[in-house]
Amino acid sequence: MGIPGRTDDHQWSQRHLSHYVEGDLRPRARRRLDRHARGCVDCGRGIRAMRALVYAIQGLGGLAGVRAPETIFDRVRSGGPGGAPSSSRA
Amino acid sequence: MPPEGRPVPDPVEHAPDPADTEASLLARAQAGDVGAFERLSSAYADRVFMLLLRLLGDRSEAEDVTQEVMLRAWQGITRFRGQSSYFTWLYRIAVNEANRALERRSRRPAGVAIGADELQLPAPAALDPSRQAENSELRRALGRALAELPPPLRTALVLRDVEGLSTQEAAEIAGISQAAFKSRLHQARLRARAAIGDQALIAAGG
Numbered sequence: 001m002g003i004p005g006r007t008d009d010h011q012w013s014q015r016h017l018s019h020y021v022e023g024d025l026r027p028r029a030r031r032r033l034d035r036h037a038r039g040c041v042d043c044g045r046g047i048r049a050m051r052a053l054v055y056a057i058q059g060l061g062g063l064a065g066v067r068a069p070e071t072i073f074d075r076v077r078s079g080g081p082g083g084a085p086s087s088s089r090a
Numbered sequence: 091m092p093p094e095g096r097p098v099p100d101p102v103e104h105a106p107d108p109a110d111t112e113a114s115l116l117a118r119a120q121a122g123d124v125g126a127f128e129r130l131s132s133a134y135a136d137r138v139f140m141l142l143l144r145l146l147g148d149r150s151e152a153e154d155v156t157q158e159v160m161l162r163a164w165q166g167i168t169r170f171r172g173q174s175s176y177f178t179w180l181y182r183i184a185v186n187e188a189n190r191a192l193e194r195r196s197r198r199p200a201g202v203a204i205g206a207d208e209l210q211l212p213a214p215a216a217l218d219p220s221r222q223a224e225n226s227e228l229r230r231a232l233g234r235a236l237a238e239l240p241p242p243l244r245t246a247l248v249l250r251d252v253e254g255l256s257t258q259e260a261a262e263i264a265g266i267s268q269a270a271f272k273s274r275l276h277q278a279r280l281r282a283r284a285a286i287g288d289q290a291l292i293a294a295g296g
Binding site (some may be wrong): 019022052055059065068069072076 | 127128135137140151157160161163232247253254257275276286292
C-alpha cells in the first residue's frame with residue numbers, strides 16, 4: 001500500500017513543474033513540490049530538464065546576424081491599401 | 091528584456107537628435123509624418139522580423155508579413171493611445187498578422203510545413219568545438235520542437251522564453267489573460283520537453 005497522498009503529490013508536482021521553474025508557485029506550494037521532489041527521481045529529473053529546456057530556449061533569443069530586410073517600409077511608402085493613417089487622410 | 095523606457099536607437103547614420111524621443115516621434119507619426127513613423131518603428135524592426143521568423147519559420151513569408159505589420163501600424167497609428175508601450179502594440183500587430191498568415195497557410199491544399207531550420211540561430215562562436223556540436227544538435231532539436239508546436243503554444247514559448255518578455259507583457263501581446271498565457275506556456279514547455287527528451291536536455295544543461 002502506498003503512502004497516502006504520494007500519488008496526488010506526484011501528479012500535482014508533474015503538473016506544476018513549469019510554474020515551479022517560472023517561480024510562479026506560492027511559498028507553500030513551492031515547499032510541497034520541493035519536499036516531494038527530494039524523494040522522487042522522476043520529479044527531480046523533471047525539474048532539471050525543465051530548467052535546462054528554458055535555459056536552452058533562452059539561448060535562441062540573440063539577434064546576432066539577423067536583420068530586418070530593407071524592404072519593410074515598402075508598403076508604407078507606396079501607400080498600400082488604405083495608405084496613410086486616418087488623421088493625415090482627413 | 092522588455093524595451094519599455096529604453097531610448098530609441100538611431101537607425102540613420104548621424105548623431106541621435108535629442109528631439110527624437112519615442113514620444114516625439116510618435117506624436118509626429120500620428121500627425122502624418124511617415125519619416126517619424128519609420129524612425130520610431132525601425133528601432134524594433136529587427137525584433138519584429140525575428141519574432142515573425144520564429145513564428146512562421148519561413149524567411150520570405152516573414153519578410154512579407156513584416157511589411158504588412160508596418161503598413162497596419164502606419165494605418166492604425168492614430169488609434170494608438172499609449173495604454174501600452176509602442177513596442178507592445180507593434181508586437182501585438184505582429185502576432186495577429188502571424189496568426190492570419192498561419193490561418194491562410196492552413197487553408198492551402200498542400201500546407202507548407204514550417205521550416206525548423208529557420209527557427210534556429212547560429213551557435214555562439216566562443217564555445218569549444220565539442221560543446222558547439224552538442225549545442226548545435228540541441229538547437230536543431232529545439233527548432234524541430236518549436237516547429238511542431240501548435241501556433242498558440244509556439245507564440246507563448248517564443249514570447250516568454252525566446253524573447254524574454256514578462257508574463258504580463260507577453261499575455262498582453264498574445265491578447266489573453268495572464269492565467270491563460272501561463273497555461274499555454276506550461277503546455278508548450280511540456281511538449282517541447284517531451285519532444286527533445288529529458289536526457290538530452292539535462293546533458294546539454296551540464
